[in-house]
Each structure stands twice: as C-alpha cells, then as structure tokens.
Amino acid sequence: MSDTQPTPEERDAALKDILGDDPIAMVKASKLLCYAKAATPTLLRFLEAETRVDTRHAILYALTWHGHLAQWDLMVGILKDVQEAPLVRGQAAEYLAYNFLNVRTDSAEFRVAVDALLEALKDPSPEVRYCAVHALGNTGHPPLRPALQEMIQDRTPVPGWVGTVSSQASESMEWLESMHERRLKNGF
Template structure:
C-alpha cells in the first residue's frame, strides 16, 4: 500500500496491479484517493479500484471523469472503470444516463487521450443510440499518447464492441 503513495512509478504500478485482486482494500484506497493530489498516484489508486468493480464508486468515477481539473490520465482511468462496469448497469437507469452524458462531453475534450478513453467506454455500453457519436469520432485521426492507435481507430473498434455488447444485453434484458 505504501508504494501507491511513493514516488517510484515502477513500484506504484506493481502495487496497483497487486491490489486489483484484493477488494478488501477498497475503503483504504478511497481514503488514499481523497487525500492524494499527484497524478501518477491518483491514477494508480484508480487503476486498482477499477478492478474491484464496486458499483458504489460509480458516482465517484463519473465525478472524476467530469472534472476538467483532473489530468487526462486520471480522467481516462475513471472512463475505463465505467467501461468495465457498464454491463452491470441498466441502460434505462439514471446512472447510465449521467455516465453517458459525461462521456459524450469528453468526446469534445482537447486531450486526445481523453477522447480515446471516452470512445472506448462508450463502446462498452452496448447501447445502439450511441453509434452516431462513435461514427463522428471516425474523423478524429489524432494519435492518443500512451495508447495504441488513434481516436479514430478506437472509435471503429468501439463500434464493433458496442454491437457485440448490445447482443449480450438483448439476450440478458436491459
């Protein structure tokens, strides 16, 4: 745990990956996140929380995503949390709508990394009405630093994923 709050990026990443599997650390990680201001440390904490998959953090993650004072790396990790947890949230819920609205707003972000992460998360919704927004992002050929490909290539992949997720949702219900 102490490595998450240190300055050694390698140790931070290793600790974050180890904590992904230990859901009992969620309360401690949330306390760390509340007090931590450094970007890399916040990202590492959010990474571990993402894999805990607690829907209780949904509103927190949406708030971080919407907070333009947060670094794109941190906001992108919040978008990744949403991406992995969208299958657990009903498409007709308030939580779903609020998250989707925040992601649609993030498509306009000046950071290509943020747009890339938003496109990725929207693809995980399994919600066909979002296809036009993803289709528009096919025009954005900006490379996303730290990611493989461009916003456009991720939009293309996300459109395919959205359709696949929609099939799963259709079989399981809303």
C-alpha cells in the same frame, strides 16, 4: 502476477508502495491491488487525500477492477472534472467502460455516465477522447452508434496508447454491437 487475492502482507506492502515515489513499485502495487477488493475503503481514502497524478491514476486503476458500483458517481465526477489530469480522467472512463454491463440502460446512473462521456468527446485531450470512445463502445447501447461514427473523423494520435481516437472509435463500434448482444442475452 496471479489473479488471486493477495495475502494480507502483500496487500499491506502494496498499499504502502502505491503511495511511494517508485513508479515501478507503484504500477506493481496497483496491479496487485486489483485483486484486493477489501482494500477499496483504504484506496478511496488515499484517493481523497492524494494530489499526485500518477498516484491518483494508480489508485483508480486498482479501483476499476474491484467492480464496486458504489464508486460509479465518483468516477463520473472525476471524468467531468476538467481540473483532473487527462490520465486520471481517462482512467475514470475506463472504470465506466468495464462496469457498464452492470448498469441498466434505462437507469439514471447510465444516463449520467453517458452524458459525461459524450461531453468528454469534445475534450481537448486526445487521451480523454480516446478513453471516452472506448467506454461508449462498452455501453452496448445502439443509440450511441452515431456519436462513435462521428469520432471516426478524429485522427489524432494518442501518446501512450495504440492508434488514434479514430481507430478506437472504429473498434468501439464493433464492441458496441458485441456488448449489445451480451445485454440482450443477460436481459439487461
């Protein structure tokens, strides 16, 4: 996969495949649609109508890389929705993780997202906790260090991910410092 815009034909084929039943084609489509920012409105329509977990996850994966902050509240809502599958909620946390540096730490958007992630640290799903820990590390906000430190006690393995909630918490503490430096450098 290249990191360039897909052709209109490739984009249209991927939009069809992401809604299909072939999991391999769905993953490929999701990865291709990461580079099709013009597909955002279509993906949002698909997400609104779609109920299948793997398809919702694939759509959110593509949207994560579009970097549109207009979906911030949507992603926070998905993360907070305990009726959503852990896979989907985890992907919503990933969106937040990769977009935190575009949100000021003194903003309402930042606070709402952090509150949702802190609540997700108590989730029964290790996948949701793992993704929440990852996202909190990407905030670059040092006051969150104690929450990450506390999660080092959670040695629950996370199926489908490398390591445990604890190992991700340790890694996220390092990321927190690195991202904080980037925030300072960018005046954000």
